[in-house]
Amino acid sequence: xxxxxxxxxxxxxxxxxxxxxxxxxxxxxxxxxxxxxxxxxxxxxxxxxxxxxxxxxxxxxxxxxxxxxxxxxxxxxxxxxxxxxxxxxxxxxxxxxxxxxxxxxxxxxxxxxxxxxxxxxxxxxxxxxxxxxxxxxxxxxxxxxxxxxxxxxxxxxxxxxxxxxxxxxxxxxxxxxxxxxxxxxxxxxxxxxxxxxxxxxxxxxxxxxxxxxxxxxxxxxxxxxxxxxxxxxxxxxxxxxxxxxxxxxxxxxxxxxxxxxxxxxxxxxxxxxxxxxxxxxxxxxxxxxxxxxxxxxxxxxxxxxxxxxxxxxxxxxxxxxxxxxxxxxxxxxxxxxxxxxxxxxxxxxxxxxxxxxxxxxxxxxxxxxxxxxxxxxxxxxxxxxxxxxxxxxxxxxxxxxxxxxxxxxxxxxxxxxxxxxxxxxxxxxxxxxxxxxxxxxxxxxxxxxxxxxxxxxxxxxxxxxxxxxxxxxxxxxxxxxxxxxxxxxxxxxxxxxxxxxxxxxxxxxxxxxxxxxxxxxxxxxxxxxxxxxxxxxxxxxxxxxxxxxx
Numbered sequence: 001x002x003x004x005x006x007x008x009x010x011x012x013x014x015x016x017x018x019x020x021x022x023x024x025x026x027x028x029x030x031x032x033x034x035x036x037x038x039x040x041x042x043x044x045x046x047x048x049x050x051x052x053x054x055x056x057x058x059x060x061x062x063x064x065x066x067x068x069x070x071x072x073x074x075x076x077x078x079x080x081x082x083x084x085x086x087x088x089x090x091x092x093x094x095x096x097x098x099x100x101x102x103x104x105x106x107x108x109x110x111x112x113x114x115x116x117x118x119x120x121x122x123x124x125x126x127x128x129x130x131x132x133x134x135x136x137x138x139x140x141x142x143x144x145x146x147x148x149x150x151x152x153x154x155x156x157x158x159x160x161x162x163x164x165x166x167x168x169x170x171x172x173x174x175x176x177x178x179x180x181x182x183x184x185x186x187x188x189x190x191x192x193x194x195x196x197x198x199x200x201x202x203x204x205x206x207x208x209x210x211x212x213x214x215x216x217x218x219x220x221x222x223x224x225x226x227x228x229x230x231x232x233x234x235x236x237x238x239x240x241x242x243x244x245x246x247x248x249x250x251x252x253x254x255x256x257x258x259x260x261x262x263x264x265x266x267x268x269x270x271x272x273x274x275x276x277x278x279x280x281x282x283x284x285x286x287x288x289x290x291x292x293x294x295x296x297x298x299x300x301x302x303x304x305x306x307x308x309x310x311x312x313x314x315x316x317x318x319x320x321x322x323x324x325x326x327x328x329x330x331x332x333x334x335x336x337x338x339x340x341x342x343x344x345x346x347x348x349x350x351x352x353x354x355x356x357x358x359x360x361x362x363x364x365x366x367x368x369x370x371x372x373x374x375x376x377x378x379x380x381x382x383x384x385x386x387x388x389x390x391x392x393x394x395x396x397x398x399x400x401x402x403x404x405x406x407x408x409x410x411x412x413x414x415x416x417x418x419x420x421x422x423x424x425x426x427x428x429x430x431x432x433x434x435x436x437x438x439x440x441x442x443x444x445x446x447x448x449x450x451x452x453x454x455x456x457x458x459x460x461x462x463x464x465x466x467x468x469x470x471x472x473x474x475x476x477x478x479x480x481x482x483x484x485x486x487x488x489x490x491x492x493x494x495x496x497x498x499x500x501x502x503x504x505x506x507x508x509x510x511x512x513x514x515x516x517x518x519x520x521x522x523x524x525x526x527x528x529x530x531x532x533x534x535x536x537x538x539x540x541x542x543x544x545x546x547x548x549x550x
Contacts (some may be wrong), residue, residue, distance in 0.1 A: 027152060029055035031518050032182035034156060034172065037065025037402075038504050039488045039511030040188030041140050042085040045147040046515035046543070052522060054149035054515075055180060057172075059348075060401050061153045063144060065190065067504045068137035069402035070270030073313040073321035074129040075503040077436030078465040079118055082127065083546035085143075086508035092139045093128035097121055097316060102135075105276045105317040112314055117465070120316075130315050133272050133392050133400070154178060155348050156189075162197035167483045167527075169198055175348070184518035184528070185485050188511060190402075191344055192409030192490030200477040200485065201412040204344055205262035206444075206495040214419040216439050216459050217496040221257040222449050223458045226442070228327030231303040232296060232453040245448065246295050248334060253447050253456050263444040264342055265407055265457055265499075266331035269362055269400050271322040272393075273312070273386045280387035281398055285367045286360040293364065296446075296453055297328050298374045306379065309369055312386075319389055324442065327455055330365065332358045334445045344408045355403040406442060407502065413492035415473035422500050424468050430533045431469030431547045432513035432540060435506050438462050440499040459496060467549040470501060472536065475514055476528045483527035486514040509545065516540055 031047035033040045036058035047054040062068060074090075076082070082090060096102055103111075113120045115129035122129070144151065154174035163171045163179075171181045172194070187194035195202045208218045237243035245251075255261055274280050297309075308326040315321055324331040335357065336343045346354065369375055369383040388398040420426040422439060444457030474492040477485055488510035493501055516539050517531050524531070540547060 026179050026181070027055055027150070028181045029053045029150065030182065030522055031184045031186065031515060032172065032180050033057065033186045033188050034194055035065070035188030035190070035489070036060055036063050037188055037190060037489070037507065038067040038140070039507035040065070040186070041144060042508045042511035043186045043188055043488065043515040044149045045085055045143055046512040047519055048147040048149045050516065050519040052519050055182070056149060056151050057156070057174070057180065058151050058153045059155045062137060062401050063140040064137050065402055065504070066270065066404055068133050068140060069400040070133055070272045070321060071404070071504060072131045072133055072136065072272070072315045073116060073323070074505060075116060075437050076118070076129055076505050077438070077463070077503065078467055079122070079125060079127055079129065080549065081434040081436050081467050081509070081546055082505060084509070084544040085512045086505055087127070087544065089139060089143070089508060090127040090129070092143070093131045093135060094121055094126050096135055096139070097128060097131070103317065105274070105279055111316055114314065130313070130321070132315055132317060132319055152178070152180070156193050156197075158193060158197070158347055162194065164198065167481065169482065169484055183484065183522050186511070186514050186518060187485060187487045188489055190405040190408060190489060192411065192487065194485065195409050195411055195487070195490065198482045198485055200481045202409040202490070203412050204342060204409055205264065206260055208260035209258035211260065212416065212418045212494055214494060214496060216419055216461050217494055218258040218260055219253065219255045220441070220457050220459050221253070222454045222456060225460055226324070226327060226458045227455055228296070228300055228453055229303050229305050230452060232299045234448045234451070234453045246453065247293050248296070248446055249453060250334060250445050250447050253445070253449060262337070262342065263457070264336045265442040265444050266324070266333045267336050267343070267358060267406060268324050268330040268332060268404050269359060270404055271310070271320070271330065271362060272315070272389055272400065273320045273322050274318055274389040275385040276318045279390050281390055282387050283363055283366050283370065285371070286364045288360060289364050289367070293361065294368050297365070297368065300328050301375060301379070307382070309365070319392070330362050331442055332361050333443050333455060343405065358403055359399060407495070407498060409490050410495070410498055411477060411487050411490055411492045413474065413476060414478050415471055415492060417471060417474045417491070417493040417497045417501060419494065419496050421471070422463060422468050422497050424466065428469035428471045430472045432472045432475065432517070432536070432545070433470045433506060433509035434467040434546055434549060435470055435501050435503070436463065436465055436467040437500045437503045439496050441496065459499065463500065469547065470506070470510065472513070472517065472533060475510065475517070479527065479529040483529065484521070486518055486528055488514040512543070513540055513545060516543070
């Protein structure tokens with residue numbers, strides 16, 4: 001495989017991406033994909049391979065979403081689910097790292113080669129499950145360039161962004177007035193931003209367990225994992241409730257265990273860090289650093305926490321995918337919603353401001369662990385070698401492009417994926433891909449419980465890596481609402497089932513399957529609800545998708 005460099009990336013962006021968002025224009029394509037994340041890219045590639053014109057709207061100007069924004073320690077669950085374009089992606093990365101010149105900051109022989117349950121670079125399968133962000137983006141760019149679809153940089157008008165004729169989307173409109181018409185539309189955004197504009201029903205938050213006969217949905221109570229240690233006083237002045245609660249701390253849990261609410265699991269950035277001195281940028285104290293924001297951290301240390309403040313999952317070239325770990329970490333718990341609002345209700349500008357707060361919280365967390373006198377010297381010494389890599393996110397302050405929006409809107413269709421489907425207790429007769437990851441939710445709130453600070457919302461239920469089918473019906477709206485929209489990410493699923501389905505490899509799989517259905521619907525002059533599953537299944541299998549597991 002030819003090595004992909006930043007120069008080829010630059011040439012690609014100039015040649016294929018229209019970046020002028022200052023003036024309105026009109027575009028048209030058979031399949032219009034909104035969202036530049038991994039599943040959006042695979043959707044556009046598949047539509048093009050099926051002979052359709054495709055246009056991908058890129059809100060960030062960088063392809064890959066979380067896969068190229070720091071999530072290099074892949075959450076696969078079982079790599080046997082990978083087929084088609086998703087498998088091609090991970091194979092390309094594997095072959096990239098077989099080249100000697102891919103290893104600039106360490107020798108290939110010194111790399112631990114550990115991934116999440118599988119070798120990072122698996123010689124047997126020739127798949128990579130860990131990789132540097134810039135490598136992932138370059139592979140996506142190469143695949144997009146080969147496919148030849150058009151990429152238009154811009155963001156959806158979140159108030160008047162969809163024009164419909166009857167039950168069909170006719171055009172979508174971007175912030176600058178640009179209108180894009182199409183025959184089929186795919187919402188590949190993490191927020192599900194097309195759903196409300198297209199008149200499609202959706203859900204935000206957690207269903208009650210009773211709603212779908214589940215056991216792991218709704219209010220999770222005070223769980224043991226990713227929990228704060230006992231003994232953290234919740235008040236600004238210890239033992240004085242009249243002084244007020246610590247920042248970021250809500251009142252009591254609110255609601256019985258298993259009850260419904262509108263809370264969202266926490267977001268964070270998947271940080272890419274390095275300890276190589278020649279590629280490391282020192283992390284500076286954020287401009288608006290507020291020491292009181294880390295009082296829970298200080299008190300956690302005081303009562304005995306000594307480590308596990310964030311992960312250092314190894315990537316090639318002495319880098320990390322640093323995710324949340326433990327009770328006080330990179331997750332900005334309870335900061336993606338509030339009274340009368342949540343991440344999905346915000347405009348693009350307000351989302352940018354909130355994302356910046358998440359960034360500054362995490363940078364402040366690292367700076368605090370490295371420098372603050374209330375942090376013991378042994379802890380400071382452990383974290384001091386880490387900084388931002390000079391060769392990642394070079395046009396974005398060496399910080400990831402995409403905030404990890406773990407969950408936002410989820411479509412409410414005639415069919416809903418549930419815990420029973422993920423556990424294979426209820427069979428799926430129209431699978432368009434497989435999932436395998438645990439039922440997973442991060443914490444949603446930080447509360448006062450038994451006179452201490454505790455987290456609520458963490459759920460981790462193992463599925464033992466046994467793949468399950470994901471229904472085609474979960475990707476399509478109700479026929480009464482929209483006939484030409486497919487949703488491979490914010491699909492019709494309960495909160496806890498989505499906790500397994502939402503993984504990036506599955507997003508790639510479902511993006512390809514959605515585009516396949518869209519292309520067949522165009523050819524047959526049908527709605528997405530009318531696509532014959534037998535025909536869809538035959539094409540998916542012909543293109544290498546994995547739809548069943550022994």
